[in-house]
Amino acid sequence: MANLITALLVPFDKSGQLMEESLRKIVEYNISENNVDGLYVGGSTGENFMLDTATKKNIFRIVKEVAEDRVELIAQVGSLNIYEAKELAAYVVNELGYSKISSVTPFYYKFDFEEIKNYYFEIVKDVETELIVYSIPALTGVNFSEDQFGELFANPKITGVKYTAGDFYLMERLRSRFPNKLMYSGFDEMLLPAAAVGIDGAIGSTFNVNAKRARQILEAVEQNDFVTARKLQAETNDLIQKILDNGLYNTLKLMLTEKGVDMGYCHLPMKHYTDNQVKVAQKLVKDYM
Ligand code: HMN
Numbered sequence: 001m002a003n004l005i006t007a008l009l010v011p012f013d014k015s016g017q018l019m020e021e022s023l024r025k026i027v028e029y030n031i032s033e034n035n036v037d038g039l040y041v042g043g044s045t046g047e048n049f050m051l052d053t054a055t056k057k058n059i060f061r062i063v064k065e066v067a068e069d070r071v072e073l074i075a076q077v078g079s080l081n082i083y084e085a086k087e088l089a090a091y092v093v094n095e096l097g098y099s100k101i102s103s104v105t106p107f108y109y110k111f112d113f114e115e116i117k118n119y120y121f122e123i124v125k126d127v128e129t130e131l132i133v134y135s136i137p138a139l140t141g142v143n144f145s146e147d148q149f150g151e152l153f154a155n156p157k158i159t160g161v162k163y164t165a166g167d168f169y170l171m172e173r174l175r176s177r178f179p180n181k182l183m184y185s186g187f188d189e190m191l192l193p194a195a196a197v198g199i200d201g202a203i204g205s206t207f208n209v210n211a212k213r214a215r216q217i218l219e220a221v222e223q224n225d226f227v228t229a230r231k232l233q234a235e236t237n238d239l240i241q242k243i244l245d246n247g248l249y250n251t252l253k254l255m256l257t258e259k260g261v262d263m264g265y266c267h268l269p270m271k272h273y274t275d276n277q278v279k280v281a282q283k284l285v286k287d288y289m
Contacts, residue, residue: 078103254281
């Protein structure tokens with residue numbers, strides 16, 4: 001069955017400093033309460049692109065210290081600064097023993113495909129690891145064709161994609177054409193259709209609070225029980241819709257704080273939460289967790 005991998009939230013205090021003890025707790029919570037199979041560390045959900053290199057390293061180190069080898073750890077090392085990406089890749093693989101790295105497509109500048117391909121090949125060149133391409137066109141503006149994925153996958157160190165998009169035609173084409181590459185779905189609200197296409201895993205922010213239902217969706221699809229899977233996805237999407245309406249990362253953090261894992265604040269320039277967001281999050285915990 002497909003693996004369930006939490007995109008890890010990272011707690012910050014009001015001044016944007018990492019809350020180390022809370023980070024330890026949220027890692028443990030995902031492993032022993034949510035029973036997930038892995039953690040995706042340093043992704044969008046980890047508010048990673050607003051952090052300096054030392055903080056990124058500190059997060060990777062603490063997560064590994066707590067998780068040890070109990071679950072799979074994937075480190076998102078991608079950065080507009082390719083030298084930082086390479087430094088982080090070497091650090092997590094050689095010093096911490098992460099089993100895989102992942103890298104977002106380079107964003108902001110309109111890089112052409114050759115530049116993007118060079119970026120990926122350069123990141124894996126000096127490190128013995130597997131890399132999962134993090135494709136999220138809605139945030140980066142970078143869309144790959146089937147053939148372009150093929151060019152990336154021609155590098156044996158590039159072993160899969162985290163596919164955060166709603167184009168299930170392309171997803172199916174990739175699944176059929178590259179059966180030996182790993183396919184991870186990225187949108188939790190589309191877990192059922194992704195699982196129907198055939199995925200090796202799902203990586204999601206909402207698994208921090210909704211891992212049980214997500215696991216049940218995967219199990220129902222595995223058993224070809226689409227009636228149950230649809231019901232669970234509908235319930236999940238009622239929850240996700242309310243989370244998105246109330247502010248994604250603030251609400252996820254507030255829900256966990258309500259459950260006893262103090263997740264602090266989002267990192268500026270993301271907004272700090274309001275009293276009303278707290279009330280909504282408390283109700284979501286009561287209704288869905
Ligand atoms: C990450 O990089 O942290 C995750 O892989 C991102 C993950 O795909 C999430 N995407 C974003 O937050 C942009 C989803 O879990 C998403 O939050 C969820 O489906 C709600 O839209």
